[in-house]
Amino acid sequence: MQEAVQFLKEMIRLKSVNPPGDEEPVARLIEAMLKKSGIESEVRILGTNRANLVARIKGTGAKKSLVYSGHMDTVPPGDISWKFDPYGAVEHEGHVYGRGASDMKGGLAAMVVAMTEIARSGVTLQGDLVLAATAGEEVDCCGARAMVEEGLLQEVGAMVIGEPSNGEIFTAHKGALWLEITAYGKTAHGSMPEQGVNAIEHMNRFINALRDRFKFRYDRDHLLGEPTLNLSVISGGVKTNVVPDVCRLQIDIRTVPGQDHLQIVADVERLFKEIEADTSAKFELAVLNDKPSVRTPVTHELIGLSLATAKELFQKDFQPAGVRYFTDASVFVPGAGGDLPVIVYGPGDEKMAHQPDEFVETAKYLDAIQFYKALALRFLV
Structure with a gap:
């Protein structure tokens, strides 16, 4: 638990405001975290101090891959003064404060930690588990476009995007x-x-x-x-x-x-x-x-697995929901031919996105790690 929270704090302390982006230090931090668990990753340079990161736990090939996706850039802290330093990653009364804590370094950090826990468990996956950490989502989705052009979405079965959903499961966005x-x-x-x-x-x-x-x-x-x-x-x-x-x-x-x-x-x-x-x-x-709207049919296997996983973990019923913002899925889904199933699930509260004193609840961050881990095992084992 403490290692997971510390990793999130380290990510928040790295300024990756877009423009200009400055995602490469975040990508290097993720690379180092994954390497501790034996997961190889590739930092793909997009420009000065800008980068994507792709990591993969190889499966047997019996199933298509599952992609965890999250962006590394943030919006600026804004002109309104904050109670806490936007890059201090202060932990206070069950919250971690900082620019990007909710949108969406909380979700991205949880995905990275979930991936390391799966790697350490030694379980054999039937399909690849891929991490796609992108640059530029807050401005032009340049990172997602680069990944599509590089063929990342070949043989992908489904995608989970860690944008803030306050622990709910979004199956559609505008x-x-x-x-x-x-x-x-x-x-x-x-x-x-x-x-x-x-x-x-x-x-x-x-x-x-x-x-x-x-x-x-x-x-x-x-x-x-x-x-x-x-x-x-x-x-x-x-x-x-x-x-x-x-x-x-x-x-x-x-x-x-x-x-x-x-x-x-x-x-x-x-x-x-x-x-x-x-x-x-x-x-x-x-x-x-x-950017087009995205909607995965509620009858798709990914939706059923997601709802069942969340219910089992958190002991309550979940229903498919939609959200008003757009995500990198607006690039990834057309890039995959239009039929890539996607859910949006993240620990952040979407209402905190781009707000002063942005935070993520520590408990929901830890819950997200468990959800990402359990869903991947259900989908790939």
Whole structure:
């Protein structure tokens, strides 16, 4: 127990904020931990101080492999002051505090420890147990994409992603479509606005059109509910006495299975083309992030094994659930041909992700180690 908690603390103390990422020190820490139990791993360099890690306990080949997956990067600690040092890994009243404790170094550390315990047990696995520790999930999923390109997902039977689930079993998550809309106008002196074209005013027209006329095309999902749209970032203008000639808006759309991202983009473009037809405005659209939603059928063997494992360990009933965030599964599942079964299970609380004084409960972290270990043995033995 103490070794497991200490390993988590060491991981939290390594700053792997993305951008820039700096995942390589985390990968080296994991490599050293696995080596103690005789597990060979490969750190795959992606750039300056950036890396993926892949480790494997070989099985007999009678079954397809099970992949544990987690990302090593974190978001910044933010501007709001913390009660505890975000990189101090302070253990206090049953919690370990620090940036990434919940999202998702707690889950990743638990996977590593579970893997070492399986290796030390000497059990013969019928399929490979693989650890895929990725770079870049918080920005562009560059690590997951690199693993797909390198063929990691050949002969994979299932994947467990250790993102925060508060000990619940998520079988589905939403997709993400991030758009940047740019409105162009014409600059002029602020005292003579009629000589210019105000890009902020045109963006205001677009926002009103988005609010009043934009409608999603979808069927409500029984686990994920409805799609959402958030106006996230807006910027425009250079000085008080200058008519702004550029205004940019970033939009975060979260989608449910069955939605067509290309259709959503076309529907957004249609709105600003209507404004262009009636005004002197000009707009451009850029797609910043395009990740599909993921859902594993609740009838799949992986789901039944996961629910039964959790019930046996924790003495309560579990039900399949869905979550609003996206994970590296948005890259891994299409990369495996679209039918890779995935669950999301982690000790962190998803509501703590990206928050000040982020923490993971020590008890849930230790529970996660037992869950990952037991599920792997059920799936691979």
